[in-house]
Amino acid sequence: MILGTDQLSKVYRGRGGRPPVHALSGVSIALEAGSTLGIVGESGCGKSTLARLLAGLESPTAGSISLAGATLDSHTSPPSRERARLIQLVFQDPHSSLNPRLTVEQAIGEVLRVHALVERRRVHDRVAELLEMVALPERFVTRHPHELSGGQAQRVAIARALAAQPQILVLDEPTSALDVSVRAEIMNLLVRLQDELQLGYVFISHDLAMVRHISDEIVVMYLGKIVEQGPYQRVLDAPLHPYTRALAAAVPVADPDLAGQPPARLPAAQAAASTGAAEAGCQYEPRCPLAEAICRQSEPVLRCLDGSHAAACHVAAGPARLTGTRGG
Amino acid sequence: MSSLQQREAAGGPQRELAVGASAHRRSKAQLLRALWISKSGRAGLILVSLVVLGALVSVAGLSPHNPQAQSTSQVLKGPSLNHLLGTDQFGRDIFSLILEAMGVSLEIACIATLIAGVLGTLGGIAAGYLGGFASTVILRAADVIFAIPAILLALAIVAALGPGIMNSALAIGIGYIPIFVRVVRAPVLSLRSADFVGAARVLGFSRSRVLLHHILPNVYGVVAVQVSLALAWGILAEASLSFLGLGPPPPTASLGEMVYSATSLSGIAWWTLAGPSAAIVLAVLGFNLLGDGFRDATDPRTRRS
Numbered sequence: 262m263i264l265g266t267d268q269l270s271k272v273y274r275g276r277g278g279r280p281p282v283h284a285l286s287g288v289s290i291a292l293e294a295g296s297t298l299g300i301v302g303e304s305g306c307g308k309s310t311l312a313r314l315l316a317g318l319e320s321p322t323a324g325s326i327s328l329a330g331a332t333l334d335s336h337t338s339p340p341s342r343e344r345a346r347l348i349q350l351v352f353q354d355p356h357s358s359l360n361p362r363l364t365v366e367q368a369i370g371e372v373l374r375v376h377a378l379v380e381r382r383r384v385h386d387r388v389a390e391l392l393e394m395v396a397l398p399e400r401f402v403t404r405h406p407h408e409l410s411g412g413q414a415q416r417v418a419i420a421r422a423l424a425a426q427p428q429i430l431v432l433d434e435p436t437s438a439l440d441v442s443v444r445a446e447i448m449n450l451l452v453r454l455q456d457e458l459q460l461g462y463v464f465i466s467h468d469l470a471m472v473r474h475i476s477d478e479i480v481v482m483y484l485g486k487i488v489e490q491g492p493y494q495r496v497l498d499a500p501l502h503p504y505t506r507a508l509a510a511a512v513p514v515a516d517p518d519l520a521g522q523p524p525a526r527l528p529a530a531q532a533a534a535s536t537g538a539a540e541a542g543c544q545y546e547p548r549c550p551l552a553e554a555i556c557r558q559s560e561p562v563l564r565c566l567d568g569s570h571a572a573a574c575h576v577a578a579g580p581a582r583l584t585g586t587r588g589g
Numbered sequence: 590m591s592s593l594q595q596r597e598a599a600g601g602p603q604r605e606l607a608v609g610a611s612a613h614r615r616s617k618a619q620l621l622r623a624l625w626i627s628k629s630g631r632a633g634l635i636l637v638s639l640v641v642l643g644a645l646v647s648v649a650g651l652s653p654h655n656p657q658a659q660s661t662s663q664v665l666k667g668p669s670l671n672h673l674l675g676t677d678q679f680g681r682d683i684f685s686l687i688l689e690a691m692g693v694s695l696e697i698a699c700i701a702t703l704i705a706g707v708l709g710t711l712g713g714i715a716a717g718y719l720g721g722f723a724s725t726v727i728l729r730a731a732d733v734i735f736a737i738p739a740i741l742l743a744l745a746i747v748a749a750l751g752p753g754i755m756n757s758a759l760a761i762g763i764g765y766i767p768i769f770v771r772v773v774r775a776p777v778l779s780l781r782s783a784d785f786v787g788a789a790r791v792l793g794f795s796r797s798r799v800l801l802h803h804i805l806p807n808v809y810g811v812v813a814v815q816v817s818l819a820l821a822w823g824i825l826a827e828a829s830l831s832f833l834g835l836g837p838p839p840p841t842a843s844l845g846e847m848v849y850s851a852t853s854l855s856g857i858a859w860w861t862l863a864g865p866s867a868a869i870v871l872a873v874l875g876f877n878l879l880g881d882g883f884r885d886a887t888d889p890r891t892r893r894s
Binding site: 341348350359376 | 784785787788789791792793794798802803806807
């Protein structure tokens with residue numbers, strides 16, 4: 262395990278008399294070196310908060326993060342140089358993640374110089390090398406971010422992250438701000454880079470279809486908590502939690518033989534942001550088509566139900582129900 | 590997946606077209622062009638160039654007359670080809686005097702702006718980026734200075750320190766610090782949470798590197814506007830101080846002092862008042878227009894083309 266979290270929680274203080282927001286509660290994940298952990302959930306489920314905590318942009322309220330065998334103190338605030346060499350973050354909006362005043366060479370070269378990764382006179386060559394890794398020609402070195410398309414800017418952002426030679430990339434919706442035609446190119450680039458550099462990925466997305474292409478393991482989050490976790494085939498083919506099923510049903514089917522079936526729909530979204538863990542019962546209960554009496558009384562815990570496949574659901578835990586609804 | 594990879598290799602990045610320059614992220618040449626396109630920017634640029642050129646002419650000793658040369662035969666002569674703006678009660682050439690005084694005025698305004706700009710920008714960045722206690726202290730200190738009328742503050746400082754070019758500059762500069770603090774703090778607050786600042790932190794850059802290389806260059810636009818406006822205020826404040834007799838002591842030429850001594854003569858020699866007054870108006874107007882031009886050029890919401 263190269264990256265792990267243990268009962269990671271983040272609570273934002275409520276401003277102006279509003280109650281505190283539990284963005285993340287008790288999240289434990291594990292990432293093996295060179296593999297991909299997909300994190301799925303709708304907006305407001307805490308997945309971007311998780312990305313910021315992993316990268317060190319914010320410090321957790323409770324719980325801990327372990328990185329390459331070392332447990333980071335929960336109040337380690339600024340990301341250190343050592344941490345930068347281990348873990349890097351790729352943002353959703355590539356243009357806003359690049360300093361508008363720096364050229365591509367300045368932006369990437371700065372990383373090389375700050376970390377003293379190459380000799381001063383070799384900086385240009387190394388920048389060109391990094392650009393080649395993300396399939397951009399050397400002439401891009403003089404460009405400013407506003408002279409790049411979304412896909413090009415995201416490639417530069419990835420090259421800049423790779424300049425620090427990290428072992429882990431946290432990808433926070435790296436394709437969702439891009440044109441559909443460019444998404445596949447970036448995804449293929451990420452797959453290739455993982456093969457070449459043995460990178461570990463934490464791939465965050467709201468789109469289950471995007472995550473399935475790349476993930477070895479999938480974590481489904483709902484309102485700051487993990488509701489389902491397991492190997493990607495198990496989670497996709499035999500989802501245990503009704504929320505995962507609803508997410509899977511929302512993925513458009515490209516197969517014309519199957520496309521005729523009307524997709525199951527998510528009930529109208531409730532207020533998405535979790536305002537507190539005060540209420541008893543399952544967080545998903547108000548939207549859940551399978552809810553039973555027990556779901557309103559006690560909150561389900563994440564339990565391994567099928568080998569390494571875990572879910573936090575009372576109904577799924579009942580085996581009769583599980584087999585009855587599988588594949589639906 | 591392999592077919593997709595082939596597609597990527599075949600025509601991937603080249604197929605993506607570069608998007609056009611976004612409105613407020615442009616090179617220096619483009620900024621100058623935008624400044625020239627804006628009417629106030631162009632007018633300001635011309636006026637400021639004239640004012641600076643005049644001051645340089647005087648510094649280089651190329652004035653039409655020696656500004657300090659008195660002549661009993663030329664006392665209070667009206668404007669003529671020899672004396673473009675007439676002569677004063679000592680027979681000195683007013684045009685040459687204005688050029689010399691403009692140099693002094695610009696010197697004081699520049700030093701004052703430097704003091705206010707450097708201290709105010711640093712204070713604004715610190716208040717915006719650090720937040721918390723440091724921010725509270727800086728903002729309250731700025732409020733205290735802001736609460737005192739600027740010209741009164743300058744008067745008090747000069748009265749305490751004594752007249753002189755540096756003391757005038759200091760007195761004028763201190764009063765302008767809070768404006769830089771406030772104007773710089775606002776964009777820093779939003780830059781602090783910008784993704785590229787987050788990226789810089791994740792990349793392990795030190796706090797000072799993030800502040801100086803990633804945040805500071807992105808507030809140059811608002812600083813440029815304020816520098817122009819501060820120079821205008823500096824010239825006006827310097828003229829006010831010397832009008833009140835607290836400017837640099839004679840023989841240093843000063844626009845305010847010229848206006849003051851002309852007030853008693855204006856009935857018989859209007860040109861002694863008109864020349865220096867017009868010079869003050871043109872210089873202040875020029876820097877104000879230049880500031881407006883910078884604002885137009887850097888803020889896409891007010892930019893006219």
